[in-house]
Amino acid sequence: MPRPALIALDLDGVLVDGMEEYWRSSLHVAQGFGAPWPALETQVPPDFCRIRPWVHRGWEMVVVAWALAHGATASLFLKDYRAALQHWQGDLGQSSAQLQLALEQCRQHQLHHEPLPWLAQHRFYPGVVERLQDWSREGVAWTVITTKGRDFAAALLDHQHLEPTAIHGRESGAKSKVLEHLQKEQQPVWFVEDRLPTLETVIGEPQLGNVGCYLAAWGYLRPNDQEQLGPPIHWLERHTFCAPFSTWPA
Ligand SMILES: [Mg+2]
Numbered sequence: 001m002p003r004p005a006l007i008a009l010d011l012d013g014v015l016v017d018g019m020e021e022y023w024r025s026s027l028h029v030a031q032g033f034g035a036p037w038p039a040l041e042t043q044v045p046p047d048f049c050r051i052r053p054w055v056h057r058g059w060e061m062v063v064v065a066w067a068l069a070h071g072a073t074a075s076l077f078l079k080d081y082r083a084a085l086q087h088w089q090g091d092l093g094q095s096s097a098q099l100q101l102a103l104e105q106c107r108q109h110q111l112h113h114e115p116l117p118w119l120a121q122h123r124f125y126p127g128v129v130e131r132l133q134d135w136s137r138e139g140v141a142w143t144v145i146t147t148k149g150r151d152f153a154a155a156l157l158d159h160q161h162l163e164p165t166a167i168h169g170r171e172s173g174a175k176s177k178v179l180e181h182l183q184k185e186q187q188p189v190w191f192v193e194d195r196l197p198t199l200e201t202v203i204g205e206p207q208l209g210n211v212g213c214y215l216a217a218w219g220y221l222r223p224n225d226q227e228q229l230g231p232p233i234h235w236l237e238r239h240t241f242c243a244p245f246s247t248w249p250a
Contacts (some may be wrong), residue, residue, distance in 0.1 A: 007142045008178075010144075010192060011144050016122050023044040023048050028106050033066065035069035050066060051078070057100065058149075063088050124160060129160050141165045146168070176208060178249060183208070189212070214249075
């Protein structure tokens with residue numbers, strides 16, 4: 001029966017829906033740089049949600065918040081995400097590193113001063129916490145690989161009493177490099193991720209040929225991701241994620 005020696009999981013869009021936090025923290029940082037936005041606005045704009053599937057790293061969301069605050073629309077980003085991001089980052093006038101630092105400082109401040117409201121802006125997808133707890137009980141090794149800072153991922157998991165084998169945050173480097181390191185210790189590794197370009201990078205690395213790649217159907221997907229998907233990347237529904245490994249596509 002197929003079964004992973006280690007299962008590696010993306011955090012945002014696989015375990016956790018943190019849309020509210022992404023928006024609030026990104027807007028807060030953008031406002032710190034002078035973005036205009038009505039002070040009482042708390043709803044996540046639909047345009048922010050539409051753009052989110054294209055986002056790779058946290059700082060990009062600050063640029064998106066900045067752009068929306070200046071009247072940009074989702075269609076601009078959806079037409080050419082990289083070009084729109086570059087344009088609005090130039091308008092904002094901050095480096096990626098500066099934006100990432102500002103975002104992490106904003107999160108750190110909330111985590112230290114208002115941890116519960118910050119945690120409450122994140123929702124684990126239904127059934128996921130139970131599945132992870134089952135794996136821990138059954139002795140299945142599972143690890144988290146995320147572009148989020150490690151401390152933030154750890155706080156979210158700890159709040160649900162979840163105990164992964166390890167957490168690899170953005171400090172650990174590219175996900176494909178982390179996977180390469182992990183599979184030197186045990187094989188096979190299965191990887192669940194909601195960003196198709198990340199999975200495509202993994203399957204393009206010859207040394208990662210044994211990694212099982214799964215696109216999380218419940219995550220932040222672009223409209224055409226399912227059609228563009230091809231072997232060896234598998235489409236994974238959440239009910240299958242929550243079911244025994246023997247039922248997963250292989
Ligand atoms: Mg993700």
